Amino acid sequence: MATDHTHGHDGHDDHHDHGPPPFFTRWFMSTNHKDIGTLYLLFSLAMLFVGGSMAMVIRAELFQPGLQFVDPHFFNQMTTMHALVMIFGAVMPGFVGFANWMLPLMVGAPDMALPRLNNMSFWVLFMAFVLLLSTLLVGAPAGGWTMYAPLSIQGGLGIDMMIFAVHMMGISSILGAINVIVTCLNMRAPGMTLMKMPMFVWTWLITSFLLIAVMPVLAGAVTMLLTDRNFGTAFFDPAGGGDPVMFQHIFWFFGHPEVYIMILPAFGIISHIIPTFARKPLFGYDSMVFATAGIAFLSFVVWAHHMFTVGMPLSGELFFMYSTMLIAIPTGVKIFNWVATMWRGSMTFETPMLFAVSVVVLFTIGGLSGLMLAIVPADFQYHDTYFVVAHFHYVLFSGAVMAMMGGAYFWLPKWTGHMYNERLGKVHFWLTAIFFNVTFFPQHFLGLAGMPRRIPDYSTQFTEFNQWSSLGAFGLGISQLLFVYIVFACIRGGKQATAEVWENPEGLEWTVPSPAPHHTFETPPRIS
Amino acid sequence: MKILHASTTVERTRALLGSVAAAVSAMLLPAVANAEYGLNLQEPATPIAREIMTLHNGIMIACFVIFILVFSVMFYSMWAHRKSRGYEPAQFSHSTKLEILWTLIPTLILVGFAYPSTGTLIAMEDTTESELTVKVTAYQWKWHYEYMDGSGVGFYSTLSTPSSQILDKEEQGENYLLEVDNHMVIPAQTKVRLLITSADVLHAWWIPKFGVKKDAIPGFINEAWINVDGPGIYRGQCVELCGKDHGYMPIVAEVKSKQDFADWLSQQKAALDSANGDTKVASN
Amino acid sequence: MSSAPGSYYLPNPSPWPLIAAVSVFTLVTGVALWINNVGAGFTIAMVGLAAVLFMMFGWWRAVINESVGGNYNSEVDLSFRMTMGWFIFSEVMFFCAFFGALFYARNLAVPWLEEEMLLWGSYTGGWPTAGPAGAAHIGADVHDVGRGQFGTIGAFGIPILNTILLMTSSITVTLAHHALRHGDRGKLVLWLAITVALGAAFMYYQVEEYIEAYSHLGLTLGTGIYGATFFMLTGFHGMHVTIGAIILFIIMLRCMRGHFKAEDHFAFEAAAWYWHFVDVVWVGLFIFVYIM
Numbered sequence A: 001m002a003t004d005h006t007h008g009h010d011g012h013d014d015h016h017d018h019g020p021p022p023f024f025t026r027w028f029m030s031t032n033h034k035d036i037g038t039l040y041l042l043f044s045l046a047m048l049f050v051g052g053s054m055a056m057v058i059r060a061e062l063f064q065p066g067l068q069f070v071d072p073h074f075f076n077q078m079t080t081m082h083a084l085v086m087i088f089g090a091v092m093p094g095f096v097g098f099a100n101w102m103l104p105l106m107v108g109a110p111d112m113a114l115p116r117l118n119n120m121s122f123w124v125l126f127m128a129f130v131l132l133l134s135t136l137l138v139g140a141p142a143g144g145w146t147m148y149a150p151l152s153i154q155g156g157l158g159i160d161m162m163i164f165a166v167h168m169m170g171i172s173s174i175l176g177a178i179n180v181i182v183t184c185l186n187m188r189a190p191g192m193t194l195m196k197m198p199m200f201v202w203t204w205l206i207t208s209f210l211l212i213a214v215m216p217v218l219a220g221a222v223t224m225l226l227t228d229r230n231f232g233t234a235f236f237d238p239a240g241g242g243d244p245v246m247f248q249h250i251f252w253f254f255g256h257p258e259v260y261i262m263i264l265p266a267f268g269i270i271s272h273i274i275p276t277f278a279r280k281p282l283f284g285y286d287s288m289v290f291a292t293a294g295i296a297f298l299s300f301v302v303w304a305h306h307m308f309t310v311g312m313p314l315s316g317e318l319f320f321m322y323s324t325m326l327i328a329i330p331t332g333v334k335i336f337n338w339v340a341t342m343w344r345g346s347m348t349f350e351t352p353m354l355f356a357v358s359v360v361v362l363f364t365i366g367g368l369s370g371l372m373l374a375i376v377p378a379d380f381q382y383h384d385t386y387f388v389v390a391h392f393h394y395v396l397f398s399g400a401v402m403a404m405m406g407g408a409y410f411w412l413p414k415w416t417g418h419m420y421n422e423r424l425g426k427v428h429f430w431l432t433a434i435f436f437n438v439t440f441f442p443q444h445f446l447g448l449a450g451m452p453r454r455i456p457d458y459s460t461q462f463t464e465f466n467q468w469s470s471l472g473a474f475g476l477g478i479s480q481l482l483f484v485y486i487v488f489a490c491i492r493g494g495k496q497a498t499a500e501v502w503e504n505p506e507g508l509e510w511t512v513p514s515p516a517p518h519h520t521f522e523t524p525p526r527i528s
Numbered sequence B: 001m002k003i004l005h006a007s008t009t010v011e012r013t014r015a016l017l018g019s020v021a022a023a024v025s026a027m028l029l030p031a032v033a034n035a036e037y038g039l040n041l042q043e044p045a046t047p048i049a050r051e052i053m054t055l056h057n058g059i060m061i062a063c064f065v066i067f068i069l070v071f072s073v074m075f076y077s078m079w080a081h082r083k084s085r086g087y088e089p090a091q092f093s094h095s096t097k098l099e100i101l102w103t104l105i106p107t108l109i110l111v112g113f114a115y116p117s118t119g120t121l122i123a124m125e126d127t128t129e130s131e132l133t134v135k136v137t138a139y140q141w142k143w144h145y146e147y148m149d150g151s152g153v154g155f156y157s158t159l160s161t162p163s164s165q166i167l168d169k170e171e172q173g174e175n176y177l178l179e180v181d182n183h184m185v186i187p188a189q190t191k192v193r194l195l196i197t198s199a200d201v202l203h204a205w206w207i208p209k210f211g212v213k214k215d216a217i218p219g220f221i222n223e224a225w226i227n228v229d230g231p232g233i234y235r236g237q238c239v240e241l242c243g244k245d246h247g248y249m250p251i252v253a254e255v256k257s258k259q260d261f262a263d264w265l266s267q268q269k270a271a272l273d274s275a276n277g278d279t280k281v282a283s284n
Numbered sequence C: 001m002s003s004a005p006g007s008y009y010l011p012n013p014s015p016w017p018l019i020a021a022v023s024v025f026t027l028v029t030g031v032a033l034w035i036n037n038v039g040a041g042f043t044i045a046m047v048g049l050a051a052v053l054f055m056m057f058g059w060w061r062a063v064i065n066e067s068v069g070g071n072y073n074s075e076v077d078l079s080f081r082m083t084m085g086w087f088i089f090s091e092v093m094f095f096c097a098f099f100g101a102l103f104y105a106r107n108l109a110v111p112w113l114e115e116e117m118l119l120w121g122s123y124t125g126g127w128p129t130a131g132p133a134g135a136a137h138i139g140a141d142v143h144d145v146g147r148g149q150f151g152t153i154g155a156f157g158i159p160i161l162n163t164i165l166l167m168t169s170s171i172t173v174t175l176a177h178h179a180l181r182h183g184d185r186g187k188l189v190l191w192l193a194i195t196v197a198l199g200a201a202f203m204y205y206q207v208e209e210y211i212e213a214y215s216h217l218g219l220t221l222g223t224g225i226y227g228a229t230f231f232m233l234t235g236f237h238g239m240h241v242t243i244g245a246i247i248l249f250i251i252m253l254r255c256m257r258g259h260f261k262a263e264d265h266f267a268f269e270a271a272a273w274y275w276h277f278v279d280v281v282w283v284g285l286f287i288f289v290y291i292m
């Protein structure tokens, strides 16, 4: 790595004005990782609310049997859009926001490796969502976020718009991921070897690899859908020698790694919060890195566990059952390492720690139900029921989203220079944790009792648990308004934060002042 | 629970898991018995569904135990190693022994899960030696059943819940959304093979109490089999998103004793013959 | 130019990323409307396309100016190399989706369809096939097939010629690279020109082949799974050849202007890598689509 950094040599102006540029230039033409990170984070928050509002429609309709508010087609549109918005709009961009803000600070780099490409990733994503959300005006997709053929062959303009929106999200993700990889591999401060990289950086490095490997495959899948719809190809049409199930194989080859794309950065965030508040170094750093890589590797060979009921040959079912079960092992290693990090620490429970601990507990519930889903004969009972819905909200909401909230509380003082309101933070945590469980725990029972997913109406024996779930969901939604209040209050003011913010936290990001100046580490720090 | 002639290890494992499951669920989930609430899978009505139930209970209990073990350690630590109690942090940060231990133990547990599951799965996929074949074809949004014994007996089966109930203008009835005009009729104590396919998009055929769920895929035929313990009415639903009325294509199987079934089938044949005769006469 | 005192070049705020996003949006929205026959779809798509081209021109011009201005140190150079490498990897994965579809359809779906006597009667499957309800295959390189029949392109006509053309072009681009490293601009431009010409020749024959397929062989995009995989794979590949050739052409113009130094010429190398990638994909195509 180049270490010789003489100041002000050719190609650089000699004025050292470090303030941010004027409004339009700053926010629309940015090449600054912190500003782009802020854009991503705000976008993610906005999409959490858009997707959340759709979830509220779903839960309102499911409050009791019979159709009260929406017709079945609109219900399906809500389910589909809810998932697309949450996954591609709230969770993935949220983590990219964290990556933008934190990676350069954590590896001691002046910025992301490719600042202009970085900005393009954001705006392409933004425009992709303009396109996706405008399908609501022309007939939004209603075939589920999995877009299975041949149902997705039916329908009109809206489906094609969704396909192109997915292409654009793909471009955005791939470029963003390349940027992350290059930053991690090429921009580290001298002395920071790979095995000294902070865990969040490691998890993002591996996530980026997953993104680059699978987003193009999704692009391929939707391209085939596009040509089947519009140009007469027969990829998914048996009359022409194609196979609808082929779509599922290609989709899930993307889709399963995708779920780890949404959880690995969360694991990274947790791996920073727990050591900080346990006042003890992360236990088993090396095994954490290998476990993360192991999860990523395995994620490429388990995809068909989403399609056990399609009538695969027995050997295929067995293979995918065994390979899926294996993922419990590296994931378990991570859980145990976190517990061991807490063991004999000196713990305090500020809001970020509360979130981190509950992520570990609740994610494990989702993980264990995932393991149950992996058992093929049992999955024949669970598949496409609310048991699956419960599973993935435990890993996605109480795994990914709550980890992001914890991360936001953890780094907000670094970003804004102010402490957030600790008391309100704790209230927000407890409301979220409690209402989350009220919403989704009963869904396990619904699923076991036989309630299919993606239905706007259900038979009467499911009523009571659905009412719990809906009430919980409304509570969960309203609690998030508190989150928005806390975040914006923190941006506008509050107790001045110190550079370290917490007690002796580990990492380069705590060596720069709070708020982090517009430009940091222009001269790389040296890691001993 | 089914009495097992505990001969093979598979069955012994299952028996063990089953009794643990029964014991723990008796302790933890007294409401399991309360069928109204349905905290667990529906009461099985076929040998396969029973095996699944045992498997499910076993795994669920095991996961539950793992969960309690792991998090009692964590919560103990959170309580004991608090700063407010003046606990000074230790500084250890790895232990190869522990890492190996908590890789090995889960591996063994997983092998314990995989073994019985494999047995059940192999049994489920074995559609040979069936005595009756029914072809099930899914449509947007109804089912068609055809008896493949050369008789040509076949009929559509469509939701029969009145729309006034769906639109909430009238109180929902007892089997709201789970009732159809024509039941699929099959004999009890008989291995019935199902050939499942679709005429348009994907659907899936599922009756929880039978432990059978198979996708209906246009252009391809999936096989499944059932062998129901005794007569009764069994209900299920389409479980693959198939468009607007996905929530409104229930499945109802009426299981009759062998004798009653034979009577029903010949009645159907007779009706069909006379109908055919009529059309012949009419068209002449 | 950036005021950063470090030596890693950090570009100033730039309008191009935003323009890129909006133009791509315009383009795809236009196409979506167009294929659904809604409103002025075609016009919007063309405006979008023009905007995309304008953006590429402007952005790359900025980058070229920075490069020529000597802003990029070796660390930036390494970033660019890694970026290009990972970008090509993503392209490989895109092709994997289509190759995967080919293998799946051929080795699994079609044999399974053959077994479904109840649904498809006496369908005999095999490969190539247009499926149980599609046209019947009557051999390679057969001219003027009848209705409901299709022929396929034999491997040892145009395809082998095209293989030779592309393989040769991979060699000539390497020769150009050698010339560049030895500072021999004349040879450099000559070899590059030959490479671009070979690429153009490839495309010419590819188009010939398509015309042949459509007008004499009854082989179209709609010819069942065979037509779908054949045209999508060769089509996307052809698109990449076209883009690669255009890039090489621009690189050639830049060589003529003396933009590259013997020891520092990443843009050239990136274009060459891309070209090799396109070549490797073709070899895969030649084997799995034409020969097997």
Ligand code: HEA
Binding pocket: A146, A259, A260, A262, A263, A305, A306, A307, A324, A325, A327, A328, A329, A331, A332, A333, A335, A363, A364, A366, A367, A368, A370, A371, A373, A374, A375, A379, A382, A383, A384, A388, A391, A392, A395, A396, A399, A400, B063, B066, B070, B105, B106, B107, B109, B110
């Ligand atoms: C962040 C997202 C995320 C994550 C991390 C996971 C993690 C896992 N998922 Fe999940 N999954 C989804 C998101 C996710 N999933 C989504 C969105 C769907 C539905 C998609 C759709 O259809 O719309 C889905 C669906 C889904 C299915 C298909 C269900 C069906 O449709 O029938 C299956 C089946 O195998 C599955 C399995 C698993 C497994 C085994 C894990 C494992 O990674 C879990 C591993 C973790 C643990 C096991 C817990 C911790 C471990 C220990 C404490 C060690 C000791 C434990 C033991 C030895 C048992 N998932």
Ligand code: HEA
Binding pocket: A048, A049, A051, A052, A053, A055, A056, A058, A059, A079, A080, A082, A083, A084, A086, A087, A090, A091, A143, A144, A145, A146, A389, A393, A396, A397, A400, A401, A439, A453, A454, A455, A456, A473, A476, A477, A478, A479, A480, A481
């Ligand atoms: C990261 C992903 C993610 C997240 C965070 C969520 C969050 C939530 N989801 Fe889910 N969901 C999915 C991913 C996610 N979901 C996926 C992939 C599917 C499958 C789709 C498919 O089948 O294709 C699904 C499906 C799904 C279903 C099943 C639908 C069906 O099968 O028909 C349900 C039903 O209860 C549901 C509910 C919820 C609820 C209540 C929340 C809550 O956590 C949301 C809480 C709300 C907020 C955080 C926002 C707060 C908003 C307000 C307070 C509104 C105020 C209004 C304005 C300001 C205008 N989701």
Ligand code: CUA
Binding pocket: B138, B139, B141, B202, B203, B204, B238, B239, B240, B241, B242, B243, B245, B246, B247, B249
């Ligand atoms: Cu038929 Cu869902």
Ligand SMILES: [Cu+2]
Binding pocket: A255, A256, A259, A303, A305, A306
């Ligand atoms: Cu998965």
